[in-house]
Amino acid sequence: MTNSVLHAQLQRSIKGQVCFSEPMSKYTSWRIGGPADLLVKPRDEEDLRQALVYAQHHALPVTIIGNGTNLLVADRGIRGMVIKIGPGLANIEIHNHIIRAGAGAPLPLLARKAMQAGLAGFEFLAGIPGSVGGALVMNAGANGCAVGELVRQVIVCDYAGNSLIFEADELTFAYRQSCLARRNIIVAGVVLEGKPDRVEEIKERMELYLARRRQTQPLEYPNAGSVFKNPPGDSAGRLIELAGCKEIRVGNIQVSPRHANFFVNLGGGTAGEVLEIVQRVQNMVEEKCGVKLVLEVQKLGDF
Ligand SMILES: Cc1cc2nc3c(=O)[nH]c(=O)nc-3n(C[C@H](O)[C@H](O)[C@H](O)COP(=O)(O)OP(=O)(O)OC[C@H]3O[C@@H](n4cnc5c(N)ncnc54)[C@H](O)[C@@H]3O)c2cc1C
Known part of the structure; x- marks a missing residue:
């Protein structure tokens, strides 16, 4: 069955949008990435399940993005099939000290809602532009905190x-x-x-953390945050500078x-160019x- 037929069939069975041959550059903060055969934006958990069952039935590989x-x-x-977890699974509910959040909820919104409810511990998330699901998978962190500690x-x-539930x-x-x-x-x-x-x-x-980011990060250009992990006890940025790679x-x-x-x-950068610069920086460091x-x-994808 061709991708366009799969697209039409799947669109009939779910409420959310299904896109065919969709440029992934529209969905990455780096603005880089070629087409996904099928991209699904589930409107709720039932849609997510339907899309997964459909993919399994047609033996389609599944990739999840936040x-x-x-x-x-x-x-x-x-x-x-790429499944984008976003606004369809983005509810945030707060009762006493407990926050229930959908995987598609944006981290800055989660941090703001926690602040408004008088709950501390989420301030570091205010400047991280990911989703709750992506943050859990990556154990996103900053300012000495990481999301796993709050789970x-x-x-x-x-x-x-x-569906499955994992306790902390x-x-x-x-x-x-x-x-x-x-x-x-899938979270x-x-x-x-x-x-x-x-x-x-x-x-x-929260405002202090955000101000520091605005000062130190090149937020005016598409980027993907830190490219490399910090090695134990050091900072990747410091080593990259030391190796003379800044501005290459x-x-x-x-x-x-x-x-x-x-x-x-x-503007117009490619994944190939990223891989080349990554290799050069790795070698020099x-x-x-x-x-x-x-x-x-x-x-992710067909490298
Ligand atoms: C300007 C900027 C600043 C940043 N600052 C920080 C920072 O301070 N600290 C930090 O840790 N990171 C930072 N990041 C990186 C990034 O925002 C985090 O890693 C974030 O948690 C990724 O979330 P996402 O929704 O964008 O995930 P994506 O980038 O979409 O996905 C990341 C990974 O998670 C998987 N995934 C995503 N959602 C799900 C899901 N629901 N279920 C299963 N798998 C899933 C994907 O398959 C992929 O492997 C920054 C990025 C930018 C652009």
Whole structure:
């Protein structure tokens, strides 16, 4: 069956939008990535399940994305079905110290709602442009905090469409790593716990963190945040500068003059150019500093 027939058939069975041969550059913060054969935007959990069952029935490989802020998608795109977890699964409910959030909820909104409810612990998320699901899979963190520390329960869906709940003690999180990164699991929602605090104090911390980001990050250009993980006890940005890589450029991708671990897309950059600059920086840092930098951004698709 051709992709256009699959597209029409799937669109009839779900409420959310199904796109055919959709450029992934529209869904990544780097503005890079070729076409996904099929891209599904589920409107709710039932839609998500329907899409998964459909993919399994037609033996389509499934790729999950959130806000696409930590992704390098191949120039040739992604074969099979991409499911974008977004506004259809983005509810946020707060009762006492507990927050229930859908995987598609944006982290800055979650941080703001927690602040308004007088719950501390979420301030560091205000400047991270990802979704709740992406943050759990990556164990996103900043300012000495990471999202895994706030988790009480995670609600997931397996690729057959079954729901499962993991309690905090069944989950493991480490620096930019989580057991949820398993290929056959989709994060649908989470239960988080905050600590009561004064709204004004939470707000002050949040604004301080945001101001620091505006000063140090090249937010005016498309980017994917930190390209490399920090090696233990060091910072990737410091090593990249030390190795003399700041401002090097491959095609339209440049090591940011403002933050050496951010590689900015000056306009029309490609995944091929990112891979080339990544390789050059890795080689130079290894030669000069003896450290092999490891990618933090996730490569998806047909490389
Ligand atoms: C300007 C900028 C600043 C940033 N600052 C930080 C920072 O301070 N700290 C930090 O840790 N990160 C930072 N990031 C990186 C990024 O925002 C985080 O890693 C974020 O958590 C990724 O979320 P996402 O929804 O964009 O995930 P995506 O990039 O869409 O996906 C990331 C990974 O998670 C998987 N995934 C996404 N959603 C789901 C789901 N529901 N179920 C299963 N798998 C899923 C994807 O398959 C992929 O492997 C920054 C990025 C930018 C652009």
